[in-house]
Amino acid sequence: MKYYFIAGEASGDLHASNLIAEIVRQDKGAELRGFGGERMEKAGMQLTRHYREMAFMGFLPVLMNLKKIKQNFKTCEEDLLDFQPDVLVLVDYPGFNLRMAEFAKKHGIRVFYYISPKIWIWKKHRIKKIKAFVDEMFTILPFETEFYKELDYEVNYVGNPVLDEVMSKPPKVDFQSFVKENHLPDQPIIALLPGSRLQEIKSLLPPMLEAAAAFSNYQAVVTAAPNIDQSVYERLLADYPAARLLHNKSYEVMQQAEVAVLASGTVSLEAGILRCPQIVCYRMDGGALFYWLGKHFVKIVWVSLVNLILRRTAVKELLQHNCTVKNIRQELSLILNDATYKKQIRESYDELRQQLGEPGASARAASAMIEKLGGKN
CATH class of the missing domain: 3.40.50.2000 (Glycogen Phosphorylase B;)
Known part of the structure; x- marks a missing residue:
């Protein structure tokens, strides 16, 4: 199967790389492409754009880099359509990724989200976009299951990949x-x-x-x-x-x-x-x-x-x-x-x-994704 990943910062690169390594191990025919970092590339993904060109934090830096951000969206949209993946896998980074989720759904591409946007901190209204554009959410914090349940949205808790990494x-x-x-x-x-x-x-x-x-x-x-x-x-x-x-x-x-x-x-x-x-x-x-x-x-x-x-x-x-x-x-x-x-x-x-809980979050996430895509592992 074909997977397109988007991670927009260092921590996303780290966790996505571990997930990619598990997907490659469990899905022998996996093809992977996307935005991310050198860790994801090393794990087996063809890197289209590095997160260094995407990681703008705060109101003013975003305002000052609007042209670059717009170009990142355009490049990502074109590359996604060119690759035609079975699934778009988004890793945290909601400002960029939720827009890409909407774009993917409009073009008939399934959307998985790994590491939930922190809508329990702010921008709770993003649940509307998540419900509309995200087919499956894979969470890593234990309290998120109950949080999303209260919003009438079912998620897949896979454990925390930080534990695996450490x-x-x-x-x-x-x-x-x-x-x-x-x-x-x-x-x-x-x-x-x-x-x-x-x-x-x-x-x-x-x-x-x-x-x-x-x-x-x-x-x-x-x-x-x-x-x-x-x-x-x-x-x-x-x-x-x-x-x-x-x-x-x-x-x-x-x-x-x-x-x-x-x-x-x-x-x-x-x-x-x-x-x-x-x-x-x-x-x-x-x-x-x-x-x-x-x-x-x-x-x-x-x-x-x-x-x-x-x-x-x-x-x-x-x-x-x-x-x-x-x-x-x-x-x-x-x-x-x-x-x-x-x-x-x-x-x-x-x-x-x-x-x-127990280690093995990346392996569980990969297994669940492959199963939901109809593959065997």
């Missing part, structure tokens, strides 16, 4: 071996993970660095996103010569860190599975105006996946005007100096792990 990594090495291998000082680590989008890195990394610099007995280790140019980090780290930058080491750094200061998103869940105490940060592009809009129209208590899944504040969230150097520093001090507090966070992670 558990597939090599086991934790001892600290001395880690610092030696990565040419780091022999000091405990504060991990800084400012996200994978350029806008959020520019917004979050400076206060993270300044807050971490107050703890002279610790080293700040920044993990670089693969799609961001090295020069971006060099400029932001210029005033912090003691901070270190590592590439393709986010899991390893969190395994070794005493605490991680991180952007909200998938990495929060990764830190939870790795049992690394965390501080979740988020700044919305556009400042006070967009925060006000968000506060009034976003119907949710938490933004981090750890807290959302556990339905309580298990880890600290510092959002928009609360995401300050002072507040990050204060929470760092609490985690680093209060053993009881750190223990409570890790006990919450144990509960999180239970709720996520």
Whole structure:
């Protein structure tokens, strides 16, 4: 069968690549093409356009890149019709993907959605488009089944692929071996993970660095996103010569860190599975105006996946005007100096792990998709 994939950012590339690998394993005649990244390409998909040309975050960056976004739609529509797949598989990235879902349905192409748009956070009205244009939704968060049930839409919960990804990594090495291998000082680590989008890195990394610099007995280790140019980090780290930058080491750094200061998103869940105490940060592009809009129209208590899944504040969230150097520093001090507090966070992670269930999400998703398409596996 023929599958056309669309993933618009680094996390989508990662999860789609694991799904693609399973589809290739289970469907020996699979042909795959689409928008995504090098991981998807390596897994067996013919890459039409890289997500680097698509990942615009926030109102202003989108406004400034409207021409490019319009061209991306045109290219995708033409390529989809040229390929004529049995199914269009959309991975998160709803602003782009729901429009492509509508286009595909108008042209008689089945639409599967892997990793639901976060309509439980905002834009709940998108359920109308999902019902109209998405034939099958494959979800990865346990609470989404009940959420969609209340909206009279049946979904397929397959488990969380983050669990698969984390558990597939090599086991934790001892600290001395880690610092030696990565040419780091022999000091405990504060991990800084400012996200994978350029806008959020520019917004979050400076206060993270300044807050971490107050703890002279610790080293700040920044993990670089693969799609961001090295020069971006060099400029932001210029005033912090003691901070270190590592590439393709986010899991390893969190395994070794005493605490991680991180952007909200998938990495929060990764830190939870790795049992690394965390501080979740988020700044919305556009400042006070967009925060006000968000506060009034976003119907949710938490933004981090750890807290959302556990339905309580298990880890600290510092959002928009609360995401300050002072507040990050204060929470760092609490985690680093209060053993009881750190223990409570890790006990919450144990509960999180239970709720996520068993590994194998990508295999289950691939199997379900092939079955629904009428194939055999």
